[in-house]
Amino acid sequence: MARVFKSPASYVQGAGVAEELGEYTAEFGESALLLADEIVLDIVEETATASLEDAGIDLSTVTFEGEASETEISRVTGEAEQREVDFIIGAGGGKTLDTAKAVKDEANIPVVSMPTVASTDAPTSSLSVIYSEHGEFERYRFYSSHPELVLVDTRLVAEAPTRFFVSGVGDALATWFEADATYQSTGTTIFGERPTRSGHALAELCYETLREHALSAVQAVERDAVTESVEAVTEANTLLSGLGFESGGLAAAHSVHNSLTQLEATHDATHGEKVNLGTLTQLVLEGKPDAFVQDIVGFSAEAGLPVTLEEIGLDDPSRDELDRVAEAACVEDETIHNEPFPVEPSMVRDALLTADALGRQVRDR
Numbered sequence: 004m005a006r007v008f009k010s011p012a013s014y015v016q017g018a019g020v021a022e023e024l025g026e027y028t029a030e031f032g033e034s035a036l037l038l039a040d041e042i043v044l045d046i047v048e049e050t051a052t053a054s055l056e057d058a059g060i061d062l063s064t065v066t067f068e069g070e071a072s073e074t075e076i077s078r079v080t081g082e083a084e085q086r087e088v089d090f091i092i093g094a095g096g097g098k099t100l101d102t103a104k105a106v107k108d109e110a111n112i113p114v115v116s117m118p119t120v121a122s123t124d125a126p127t128s129s130l131s132v133i134y135s136e137h138g139e140f141e142r143y144r145f146y147s148s149h150p151e152l153v154l155v156d157t158r159l160v161a162e163a164p165t166r167f168f169v170s171g172v173g174d175a176l177a178t179w180f181e182a183d184a185t186y187q188s189t190g191t192t193i194f195g196e197r198p199t200r201s202g203h204a205l206a207e208l209c210y211e212t213l214r215e216h217a218l219s220a221v222q223a224v225e226r227d228a229v230t231e232s233v234e235a236v237t238e239a240n241t242l243l244s245g246l247g248f249e250s251g252g253l254a255a256a257h258s259v260h261n262s263l264t265q266l267e268a269t270h271d272a273t274h275g276e277k278v279n280l281g282t283l284t285q286l287v288l289e290g291k292p293d294a295f296v297q298d299i300v301g302f303s304a305e306a307g308l309p310v311t312l313e314e315i316g317l318d319d320p321s322r323d324e325l326d327r328v329a330e331a332a333c334v335e336d337e338t339i340h341n342e343p344f345p346v347e348p349s350m351v352r353d354a355l356l357t358a359d360a361l362g363r364q365v366r367d368r
């Protein structure tokens with residue numbers, strides 16, 4: 004089996020780089036469509052328009068309606084085609100960027116991925132997570148190429164609500180454990196091939212960066228401050244986590260996340276928050292030693308992440324609900340089968356219950 008590593012063509016990160024959007028995108032053409040929801044348009048439209056105008060690029064906008072659904076993708080693709088734009092810029096959170104990437108694919112134009120929160124690794128990846136119009140996970144949509152450019156303004160990231168940044172830490176914290184499980188097994192990545200050493204190493208760097216900088220970075224973001232730790236964690240959440248999961252592999256944590264979305268009560272928890280329960284479940288499933296699991300539970304709680312089912316909306320889950328989650332996590336094409344041992348639904352249910360109990364112990368301390 005081949006080993007494959009893929010990535011976006013360029014990654015640019017720094018405080019104030021949104022003002023240089025025009026310079027970095029001039030190579031993509033003379034007209035662009037900006038896709039962002041109302042909140043994000045308020046934040047970026049003026050800066051983006053001015054910067055693109057300086058670079059001789061016409062910019063028009065489409066307001067993102069809130070869900071990365073097939074309906075929304077068709078609507079925005081229609082706008083891009085009708086206006087005959089040369090490229091699309093998606094600005095905002097994971098759902099907006101996933102939609103912009105799908106439009107790139109449908110309309111066959113470059114996409115600039117401009118996260119305004121460091122909440123997930125969606126900006127960097129070559130796939131979109133598609134939901135129904137009601138917010139239920141439907142499927143992944145894979146593309147043959149990555150965003151042409153990922154541009155992250157850390158000033159915007161720091162000024163956004165801290166919860167997004169903390170959620171990004173949750174998404175990124177899973178990366179190393181999942182990549183390492185895939186590496187130790189005969190698992191494949193989303194490219195359908197074996198992981199490279201590079202993917203594995205970047206996933207580990209992602210983990211080390213979070214352990215060294217996350218607590219300081221969260222404190223800084225709480226105060227809208229940009230520090231070296233904020234730069235480090237923004238890169239971990241956005242770039243290292245993205246490259247690490249795509250070229251390193253996903254395993255149990257994201258399967259548990261996906262299956263948790265089946266329960267409506269978890270819909271108010273963010274992607275990264277649900278992933279954190281997935282990470283803790285994976286560590287218990289793998290039989291990691293007590294001290295190790297407690298260390299990760301303690302670290303993630305201190306960073307502000309949920310460590311119990313209650314904190315992601317499941318106050319008193321029934322046995323039946325947990326069984327449904329465990330079943331869904333183990334369907335054939337789920338990445339949980341990248342674990343280096345066979346996984347059955349009953350093992351997942353028991354690991355989830357135990358992870359929750361360990362989380363409550365830490366919370367009650």
Ligand SMILES: NC(=O)c1ccc[n+]([C@@H]2O[C@H](COP(=O)([O-])OP(=O)(O)OC[C@H]3O[C@@H](n4cnc5c(N)ncnc54)[C@H](O)[C@@H]3O)[C@@H](O)[C@H]2O)c1
Pocket residue numbers: 040042043046071095096097098099101119120122123124125126128129130131132159160162163164167170174273274275
């Ligand atoms: N494609 C991938 O590889 C991948 C990876 C991880 C997650 N995802 C997907 O990403 C989605 C989750 O993304 P998310 O957690 O970013 O949430 P989101 O996209 O649902 O929402 C982001 C919210 O943040 C707001 N926002 C954005 N920037 C802001 C700013 N600077 N200040 C204030 N508010 C701001 C937006 O208005 C929006 O309400 C899920 O659909 C998940 O499946 C995809």
Ligand SMILES: [Zn+2]
Pocket residue numbers: 123124174257274278
């Ligand atoms: Zn994720």
